[in-house]
Amino acid sequence: MADFDVLIIGTGSGNSIVNHRFDGLRVAIAEEWHFGGTCLNVGCIPTKMFVRAADVAEDAKTAQAVDVEARYEGVEWDRLRERIFGRIDAIEADGRDYRTHRQDNVTVFAEHVAFTGPGSFATASGERFTAERVVIAAGSTPRDPQIAGIDGARIDSDGYPVHTSDSIMRLPSPPRSLIILGSGYIAMEFAHIFAGLGTEVTVVVRGPRLLGDLDEDVSAAFTKIFADSHSVRFGLEAERVEVGGPGGVSVALSPTGRVADATAQSLQADALLIATGRVPNTAALDAQAAGIDVREDGRIAVDAYQRVLAGGEPLPGAFALGDVSSPFQLKHVANHEARVVKHNLLADIAAGAPGSAPVGDLEEVNHHAVPAAVFTRPQVASVGETEAALRERGARCVAHTQPYSSTAYGWALNDETSFVKVLADPATRLILGAQIVGPEASIIIQPLIQAMAFGQRADDVAQHQYWIHPALTEVIENALLGLDFDAD
Structure with missing residues (x-):
């Protein structure tokens, strides 16, 4: 037994x-x-x-x-x-x-x-x-990126200025300056947290974009918005880290070859956050x-x-x-x-x-219409496939992008950069994917998740229920109404 x-x-x-x-x-x-x-x-x-x-x-x-x-x-x-x-x-x-x-x-x-x-x-x-x-x-x-100069056994330990998400939130005080390695959701959320609370944050990115796994339009828009208000170094990777001294850490950066004008440089900060995935x-x-x-x-x-x-x-x-x-x-x-x-x-x-x-x-697992959100500024939310993925596998789709500024609540926010992008099948009119960049993205995407989960047609969702006026969710309604099923 x-x-x-x-x-x-x-x-x-x-x-x-x-x-x-x-x-x-x-x-x-x-x-x-x-x-x-x-x-x-x-x-x-x-x-x-x-x-x-x-x-x-x-x-x-x-x-x-x-x-x-x-x-x-x-x-x-x-x-x-x-x-x-x-x-x-x-x-x-x-x-x-x-x-x-x-x-x-x-x-x-x-x-x-x-x-x-x-x-x-x-x-x-x-x-x-x-x-x-x-x-x-x-x-x-x-993930430990195994960078020269970093003692992997000491990451996240007391007194060692190299951190992951396991330790960065429990620091006795916020660092005056912080270097973040990474371009995904963990890096973006911590960049928002520490920059928002007053730390001088520099984000180091290997490629040309942030949140690169998302829809290309979404990633490009988020990259521009974020880089306009934060210090981001594109096309670079950490070659070596020196720990100690008055600066805490010194990071030697070298070009990855993915951004044409990226040049080798060195950064100093009180602390280094490794946010390169899990x-x-x-x-x-x-x-x-x-x-x-x-x-x-x-x-x-x-x-x-x-x-x-x-x-x-x-x-x-x-x-x-x-x-x-x-x-x-x-x-x-x-x-x-x-x-x-x-x-x-x-x-x-x-x-x-x-x-x-x-x-x-036995019960089967359901991985259909899995949503995700990035709680940074601006928020980003997504569900389903991206337009590039759909095109790559030869799936027919129609797309529509609706700006927040087209709604009354968007006027209240004085928002000129946020938007909703919806993808749908022109034959079935079912929603295939959606991405949102903007305030409360993680909340207002829920009607689209529900529609995908229960097989509701985009035009039915838009026209056969009330949408509170002038709530922000009207941008979802208008995005669905904007799908041109005769254009494909």
Whole structure:
């Protein structure tokens, strides 16, 4: 008999799986880091709380645009940090205590756990055990770009001025100057946070654009807006970093060859933030010991039911979810995958032997109409495919771009740069994708997400419901009405 009926590796979205339906089972939970995972501790939640403070600061700085006299006089960093992490750390501690001390059927391994074979495991301290079924929800970690001069073992450690998102928000005081390496959503959100709160921020980008994975029109527009109000160095990469001295860090930059006029230069700052992406936490799991398939990008391979694959076939009793296996590093996707895994895990347990649940009893994952947002200034939101991706695969589509300034609320914002871009199939009139650059983009995109999720036609969504006047959502209505289905 196995030592445990179920092992959960990771306590981000994976922690939500174990509820009262597992009370009669022997459950093990392995967590070497913080309960709650990336989102709670160093990701979505604390960053958005910092973003809100930066938004208020930026509103004060730009109030003159709507004829208001206001000014920003600084941030009470200690109080802000305590308000954020006083709440988050209490949630983390309570979650850990609940699993460790208040559930008789749950054993917590507060250390790293790796495979030693299919269904067998070892902890970092050498304890060995078996589990009949396993859920791998180990998440991801910041990418280490391996830059000369940086001691990788000291990144995020006290007193070392090189940080990732794991440590930058817990600094005792905001740096006077900060260099950020990266052009994606993590880099853009932290650039907004620290620049908004008064830090001198310089963003270093390897290519010619910011948020380059988004629709070309959106990326180009955001790049111009952001670069007009922030210091951005395009076409450069960090060749070497010198740590120490009065400046904290000195970064030697060299051209990548992707921007014609980029030249070698050096930057100095109090701190350096590495925001060059995240990688799945698969390397230390010893997945190969269980014969688990790992994709080229490091993700554990799963099928449509979130079953882990080994040799292309489901490994009996093994499931995975979230950043460690998903093509989407998004908390809302991980939560959806966790619900699918919980259903399928319980179906598998009810069936008897691991892997014996009939496919008809299992639920498929739904990765259709997955939305995302970047909480920077301006906000950016997206769902579905980009125009370039649609054209590349030969799909017919019509596109329409609607400026915020075409609506009454856009006048109230005095906004001349924000817009909504919608893509639709001219034959079915279904929405294929949408991107928004501007205030509240993460909110006003929701009607488009809903339309895609439920197969609602663009013209029906636009014409067969009320749109509050003069709310900002009218720009969505007008974008849909602007689609010319006879133009394709």
